[in-house]
Amino acid sequence: DLIVGYESGSNVVFSKWDSDSTAGVSVINFITKDIDFGDPNRTKNIYNVYVTYKANKVLQDTGTNDIPLLYAKDGSTTFTNFDTCIVDGNSSATQLAASASNWNVATFGLSTIQPVQSLKIKLDVATATSVININDISIEYRPINKRFS
DSSP states (O other): OOOOOOEEETTEEEEEESSSSSTTTOEEEEEOOOOOOTOTEEEEEEEEEEEEESSSSOEOOOOSSEEEEEETTTTSOEEEEESEETTTTTSSEEEOOEEEEEEEEEEEEEEEEEEOOOOEEEESOOOOOOOOOEEEEEEEEEEEEOOOO
């Protein structure tokens, strides 16, 4: 995929080249690399993912009415929704709250602890008129004494 980044004021804007000329359909789609936590051969239990962000609009995913942050395990390209999302003490199953001036911390949780070798995170937002600033992504995990098989 061709990714273009350019400076707009004090922001860097990233855009993905789309050769299909579909008018009116735009998404923000950001995928991290496979994160192996510096120990690719050991199994890790994933508990929560924390994202510090600012957004000018309420952020919703591109179509299934789920939380717009997903994960894939162990090099897979099949993404799964997180089970819970809490922002400022409020729980939501369909969106991330907007706050253009203040940083929010969203806690994404799983109802079942996920054993993984590596983890990939995907942000999937439905409109290009949304602006999201991500300050950091933190993953709460624990390595366990078991080699990945």
